[in-house]
Amino acid sequence: MRLLIGSLLLLTLTVKAQKRMVITIDDLPTVSTFYKTPLEKQQLTQKLLAHVTYAHAPAIGFVISGLLQSANRPDTAQLALLQQWLDAGLELGNHTFAHKDYNLIPFSESKADVIQGESIVKNFVKKQGKPFHYFRHPYLRKGDTMAKKDSLEHFLRQWGYREAPVTIDNSDWVYARAYDNALKVHDATLLAQVGQSYVSYMLNCVAYYEAQSMALFNRPMAQVLLIHANSINADFLGKLLGELKNRGYSFITLDEALKDEAYQSADTYTGKGGISWLHRWALTKGKKGEFFKGEPEVPATIDELANRQ
Ligand SMILES: [Zn+2]
Numbered sequence: 001m002r003l004l005i006g007s008l009l010l011l012t013l014t015v016k017a018q019k020r021m022v023i024t025i026d027d028l029p030t031v032s033t034f035y036k037t038p039l040e041k042q043q044l045t046q047k048l049l050a051h052v053t054y055a056h057a058p059a060i061g062f063v064i065s066g067l068l069q070s071a072n073r074p075d076t077a078q079l080a081l082l083q084q085w086l087d088a089g090l091e092l093g094n095h096t097f098a099h100k101d102y103n104l105i106p107f108s109e110s111k112a113d114v115i116q117g118e119s120i121v122k123n124f125v126k127k128q129g130k131p132f133h134y135f136r137h138p139y140l141r142k143g144d145t146m147a148k149k150d151s152l153e154h155f156l157r158q159w160g161y162r163e164a165p166v167t168i169d170n171s172d173w174v175y176a177r178a179y180d181n182a183l184k185v186h187d188a189t190l191l192a193q194v195g196q197s198y199v200s201y202m203l204n205c206v207a208y209y210e211a212q213s214m215a216l217f218n219r220p221m222a223q224v225l226l227i228h229a230n231s232i233n234a235d236f237l238g239k240l241l242g243e244l245k246n247r248g249y250s251f252i253t254l255d256e257a258l259k260d261e262a263y264q265s266a267d268t269y270t271g272k273g274g275i276s277w278l279h280r281w282a283l284t285k286g287k288k289g290e291f292f293k294g295e296p297e298v299p300a301t302i303d304e305l306a307n308r309q
Contacts, residue, residue: 019210019248020222022257023052023059023241024164025229026095026136029067029081031173032231034180038077044234045081049088051238057251061085061229062095062136062164068120079124091254092125093134093164094118102141103272107151114156134254135161140169140226140274149270164254165263165277166226167213170205172198174298176230177306183231190305195236197302202240204296206247212278213262215291222252222260224277 025048035044052059061082068078085092097116100109114135125132135156142163143149156163175198182190206225213221227233233240241251257263262281269280282291298306 019220019250020252020257021168021244021249022222022224022252022254023057024136024166024224024226024254025059025061025233026226027099027228027230028061028063028085028092028095029078030229032176032180034183034231035234041077041081042084044229044231045084047234048229048237049084049090051233051241052090053088054238055241055245055251057241058090058253059251060091060093060134060164060254062093062134063117063121064095064097064099065117065119065121066097066099074120079120082121082124086125086128086130091131091134092121093132093136094121094161095136096138099138101139102137102148102152103139103144107143107148107155110148110152111155114159114161133160133162134164136164136166137274140166141272142269142274144270144272146268146270162258165224165258167221167223167276167278168205168209168225169274169276170202170226170296171298172202172227172232173230174306175201175302176228176232178302179230179232179235181305181308191235194302194305195232195239197299198232198236199239199243201296201298201302203243203247206244208295209276209278211294212276212282216278216282216285216287217262221262222257224254224257 030041030044032044035041063082068075082092094114094117096113097119098113100113102110122132143152153163175194179191179194182194209223210220213219213223227237265281266284267277267280268284269275279292
């Protein structure tokens with residue numbers, strides 16, 4: 001009996017240790033309506049990077065390079081923020097120049113936005129001997145027709161990029177808008193409430209996509225979490241990463257995560273929604289309505305606070 005309990009414990013520990021996740025952070029250098037001055041943006045970045053470093057998470061940040069210019073010249077304060085990322089040993093990737101929605105523009109315009117997305121940032125990164133070869137689609141939109149999807153995929157490959165998929169999609173950006181609004185009225189109680197709600201919401205999203213991975217692949221796959229360089233993560237990412245560790249996760253690089261063969265799954269999805277890759281693969285495999293049920297929603301109170309003027 002003792003042997004059995006021992007093996008069960010070992011089995012539990014092994015299963016726990018298999019949970020792996022990469023943290024990907026979009027819309028660099030920063031995205032917040034509260035942290036607006038160069039000094040404030042520096043503070044947001046410092047807080048965010050402190051959480052990532054403390055948790056030993058080899059995160060990757062995706063840069064909107066249009067934010068790196070002012071009056072057509074490189075903005076040194078904005079570049080200093082990216083320097084903080086590189087100094088923390090983290091990788092950066094391309095998130096286009098103007099963050100255009102591929103549903104609304106032709107392929108030629110999207111291609112131009114990707115290429116312009118290299119302006120300033122690619123040289124900046126390469127000069128320091130760091131890699132710059134991942135691309136993250138704005139709004140996770142890859143093309144609403146097969147022709148647009150094929151053209152973009154082909155171009156990105158040819159141009160030397162690897163697409164950075166997302167498996168754990170969520171609405172951290174809605175929480176961030178709510179949090180910015182709470183920061184503006186200096187309401188400490190409200191900030192704590194929004195933060196607490198955020199962490200449980202995100203853990204529910206993780207649990208949901210863990211279940212989707214089990215349903216589709218019958219095992220816990222290496223997950224890719226999408227979050228943004230925003231105010232709520234500056235304050236609550238540490239708490240979230242701690243909870244993920246308690247849940248059995250170790251944090252890995254995007255290179256490492258993409259070695260999981262799940263990422264070789266066929267994807268013929270061309271709907272308008274920017275959805276999780278897990279759902280693209282599920283739709284490609286012919287999964288229907290029932291399969292997708294139960295995705296966590298942002299509570300109405302948070303939504304209301306996010307939309308308050
Ligand atoms: Zn984005």
